[in-house]
Amino acid sequence: MRYATSTLVIALVLVLGTSFEVRAGKGANSKDDLFQLDEEDERPSPPPEQANKPPAPESKKSHKRSGSGIRWSGFLQEEVARSYKVPSHWSKVLTRGQLVGQGQLTSGAKWKLSGRLNYDAVFDLTNHYPDSVRKDRRLDLLARENYIDFTAKGLDFRLGRQHIIWGEMVGLFFADVVSARDTRDFILPEFEIQRVPQWAVRAEHFKNDWHSELIWIPYASVDRFGELGDDFFPTLISASGLGLQTRPEVKPTRSLRNSNGGLRIGVIRNGWDLAGFYYSSIDASPHFTRNVETSPTPTVVYTPRHNRIWQSGGTLAKDFGTFVMKGEVIYARDKHFSVTDFSDADGVVKQNLLDYVLGVEFGMREQDVKFNLQAFQRVFLNHVDSLIPKKRESGASLLAIGKFGDFAPQLLVIHSLNRSDRLLRPSMDWSFAKNLRLRAGVDIFSGPTTGLFGQYANRDRAYIELKYNY
Numbered sequence: 001m002r003y004a005t006s007t008l009v010i011a012l013v014l015v016l017g018t019s020f021e022v023r024a025g026k027g028a029n030s031k032d033d034l035f036q037l038d039e040e041d042e043r044p045s046p047p048p049e050q051a052n053k054p055p056a057p058e059s060k061k062s063h064k065r066s067g068s069g070i071r072w073s074g075f076l077q078e079e080v081a082r083s084y085k086v087p088s089h090w091s092k093v094l095t096r097g098q099l100v101g102q103g104q105l106t107s108g109a110k111w112k113l114s115g116r117l118n119y120d121a122v123f124d125l126t127n128h129y130p131d132s133v134r135k136d137r138r139l140d141l142l143a144r145e146n147y148i149d150f151t152a153k154g155l156d157f158r159l160g161r162q163h164i165i166w167g168e169m170v171g172l173f174f175a176d177v178v179s180a181r182d183t184r185d186f187i188l189p190e191f192e193i194q195r196v197p198q199w200a201v202r203a204e205h206f207k208n209d210w211h212s213e214l215i216w217i218p219y220a221s222v223d224r225f226g227e228l229g230d231d232f233f234p235t236l237i238s239a240s241g242l243g244l245q246t247r248p249e250v251k252p253t254r255s256l257r258n259s260n261g262g263l264r265i266g267v268i269r270n271g272w273d274l275a276g277f278y279y280s281s282i283d284a285s286p287h288f289t290r291n292v293e294t295s296p297t298p299t300v301v302y303t304p305r306h307n308r309i310w311q312s313g314g315t316l317a318k319d320f321g322t323f324v325m326k327g328e329v330i331y332a333r334d335k336h337f338s339v340t341d342f343s344d345a346d347g348v349v350k351q352n353l354l355d356y357v358l359g360v361e362f363g364m365r366e367q368d369v370k371f372n373l374q375a376f377q378r379v380f381l382n383h384v385d386s387l388i389p390k391k392r393e394s395g396a397s398l399l400a401i402g403k404f405g406d407f408a409p410q411l412l413v414i415h416s417l418n419r420s421d422r423l424l425r426p427s428m429d430w431s432f433a434k435n436l437r438l439r440a441g442v443d444i445f446s447g448p449t450t451g452l453f454g455q456y457a458n459r460d461r462a463y464i465e466l467k468y469n470y
Helices: 003-018 030-033 129-137
Strands: 071-083 089-106 108-121 139-143 146-152 155-162 198-207 210-219 243-246 260-269 272-282 286-295 298-307 307-321 323-338 348-364 367-382 394-400 407-416 422-433 436-446 461-469
Touching: 003 298, 286 323
Parallel strands: 243 298
Antiparallel strands: 071 089, 071 461, 089 108, 108 139, 108 146, 146 155, 155 198, 198 210, 210 260, 260 272, 272 307, 286 298, 307 323, 323 348, 348 367, 367 394, 394 407, 407 422, 422 436, 436 461
């Protein structure tokens, strides 16, 4: 049955000559429809602009309820993608399923259990990828959100594996500093697919317009970034005439010394939703230390590692009626970056960063079209010449979504303002049945090989995805 489903979808791609992505539900008509968490993997707290507002009543139609009072939900998804640049190849024949159960232990305690299974048949149908990539990507059984909620002494507690989301813009992560991510497909999947939950203890306090949140993560999850030879494995600096090799990732040991912790405080004043945070953690993103080995042949060897950093920042949001404005600013200390200077002992340098982004969302109700515009910049505060990025790296993005009956065209463009480096993502949704959506689209990368997007300029792909929510 698994192979039959994959073969059927491949045949559909060949007939139509393009690729599609599908999600269940109504046609996408907002930013959240494109990037928002699915219902069965809901964020544990509202986004920044709603952090102090009471949650909306839960729809009784959104879950199936068993006789024991347990609510079941989830999704099934089939996605096929083909990279059409030379050498062209099938890059994904993925079946993904998720199951979520939620219930109540007592009048003041609730629980949630969820898991996800991914099977990518491309590794059984083709031999394009090396064995290390096949082992990493072919089959995944993932623990998603698994926690208990309860209230004690005026505080709301959540214990267990959970999403902690402190910021959310379009396309890229900024103030969402607590989340680890699965970057094996770069930034292409929805945020809900990218995010990796953390095992955490979380306490929240609500009073009037104030919201306080304290978190402790005894054992941190870190980013998943794949294996050398995968389509979106991070680009490593190499040297002419030298081979390239990676060593196994060095992950933080399980100890109190390597635990993460943070505080976030938010308030609503005169329609402004403001929040500030501080977070000390093991960096979820790896840096790659470098050394050159001469035996048996000259080879550049990289080892992915994680160091301790701390980050502080804030978010803001304001609804002006005709448009919504959002902004985020983040200061990060002691992040590591690779340098081009091969005389550097380990090939990395520490940097302190300032990231900020400002976005506006507005729509044309008569045409049922919505737009999101963002401008962002990263400043390296102690920049060195051997870094590939410039001291100031600026960019902008545009998201446009329309809705015309059962069809919803979408266009996402993320562009560097320092160089001709961009990601272009046109797509079309078709909501042809209840809880089913078909999406057709392409992902187009362009720019220099040193750019965020240009490094994957030969990874342009077309895709088709069918997703059913239950």
